Amino acid sequence: MLSVIVRSAVTKYRGLWLPGQAAVRAMSSSSSSSSPYTSLAISHPAESITHVELNRPEKLNAMNKAFWSEMVTCFTEIAEDPNCRVVVVSGAGRVFTAGIDLMDMASDVLQPRGDDMARISWNLRKTIAKYQETFSVIERCPKPVVVAIHGACVGGGVDLITACDIRLCTQDAWFQVKEVDIGLAADVGTLQRLPKVIGSRSLVNELALTARKMYADEAKSSGLVSRVFPDKETMIAGALEMAGEIAGRSPVAVQGTKVNLIYSRDHSVAEGLDYMASWNMSMLQTQDVMQSAQASMEKKSPKSVAFSKL
Numbered sequence: 001m002l003s004v005i006v007r008s009a010v011t012k013y014r015g016l017w018l019p020g021q022a023a024v025r026a027m028s029s030s031s032s033s034s035s036p037y038t039s040l041a042i043s044h045p046a047e048s049i050t051h052v053e054l055n056r057p058e059k060l061n062a063m064n065k066a067f068w069s070e071m072v073t074c075f076t077e078i079a080e081d082p083n084c085r086v087v088v089v090s091g092a093g094r095v096f097t098a099g100i101d102l103m104d105m106a107s108d109v110l111q112p113r114g115d116d117m118a119r120i121s122w123n124l125r126k127t128i129a130k131y132q133e134t135f136s137v138i139e140r141c142p143k144p145v146v147v148a149i150h151g152a153c154v155g156g157g158v159d160l161i162t163a164c165d166i167r168l169c170t171q172d173a174w175f176q177v178k179e180v181d182i183g184l185a186a187d188v189g190t191l192q193r194l195p196k197v198i199g200s201r202s203l204v205n206e207l208a209l210t211a212r213k214m215y216a217d218e219a220k221s222s223g224l225v226s227r228v229f230p231d232k233e234t235m236i237a238g239a240l241e242m243a244g245e246i247a248g249r250s251p252v253a254v255q256g257t258k259v260n261l262i263y264s265r266d267h268s269v270a271e272g273l274d275y276m277a278s279w280n281m282s283m284l285q286t287q288d289v290m291q292s293a294q295a296s297m298e299k300k301s302p303k304s305v306a307f308s309k310l
């Protein structure tokens with residue numbers, strides 16, 4: 001199936017079909033007028049919670065050109081939005097995502113432009129960096145991101161979820177580091193982040209080198225996901241409940257926790273402690289500490305405190 005899709009896309013690219021701004025505009029005009037995006041649906045299911053839904057269900061949420069840039073815009077805005085304290089990401093329709101849109105990939109990544117090898121390579125490097133940014137922007141976002149996965153999570157889907165902070169899935173979910181099957185080394189985050197998520201280096205290597213599917217139970221036992229739900233409905237309810245727990249706590253504490261966890265993952269303990277001290281020399285001066293401590297003394301939940309926006 002893959003070769004048919006890629007071949008037909010390349011043929012269309014060479015002969016007839018050049019997706020560009022016009023195609024993107026045409027897709028925009030056919031989508032809901034309230035959403036600025038064609039590949040994502042954004043909603044606010046509860047106070048301080050933003051729900052980002054991959055929203056091309058008819059193509060199994062395959063990641064097309066619009067998706068790769070819209071995620072960057074979306075998460076840049078979320079990072080700056082004081083009304084958002086936590087994000088839930090999920091997929092519309094019957095699966096989470098089938099990975100990169102193989103039609104778009106054929107015309108973009110596989111047909112780099114340039115007058116000679118140096119220029120082609122330079123352009124391709126910039127393209128790959130742009131694709132990487134689509135998921136790095138999730139990791140850089142100081143608001144925690146809970147991702148809820150059902151059905152297939154293929155290729156770019158694994159790159160996406162490893163950039164998120166908390167992973168939940170349904171019993172029918174499966175994960176596939178599919179890139180070797182389509183002739184490439186995964187290049188937008190899986191090879192860098194999956195070994196930091198899953199304890200077993202051997203398992204990571206096996207998954208990435210064989211492209212075998214990993215099902216929900218193994219995803220749980222290996223640490224890729226922290227919870228497995230019987231179906232999508234209960235998973236989304238569980239994700240929103242968890243998001244509510246996070247959103248109810250001090251945003252200074254929550255965002256500081258995310259930023260420092262990621263910093264420490266990539267640095268030595270000594271460097272992490274040093275960074276933490278510098279972070280908290282400002283952040284400990286927040287009114288949130290006193291308000292939270294007072295609630296704790298009064299045996300109240302931190303959720304009872306009306307924290308100032310951040």
Ligand SMILES: CCC/C=C/C=C/C(=O)SCCNC(=O)CCNC(=O)[C@H](O)C(C)(C)COP(=O)(O)OP(=O)(O)OC[C@H]1O[C@@H](n2cnc3c(N)ncnc32)[C@H](O)[C@@H]1OP(=O)(O)O
Nearest residue numbers: 059060062098099100101102103131152155156178179188
């Ligand atoms: C610099 C680059 C960085 C990024 C790298 C990323 C790499 C990757 O993501 S590698 C992985 C690529 N994905 C795949 O190889 C998966 C391809 N899809 C499938 O194998 C199957 O669709 C799947 C097993 C997920 C589900 O099979 P099922 O029988 O349930 O559905 P289908 O009939 O196959 O699909 C339904 C419609 O969706 C379209 N579609 C599915 N996947 C893709 C895709 N990746 N790209 C584009 N379109 C896709 C499929 O063509 C069907 O459309 P239609 O015929 O119009 O109904």
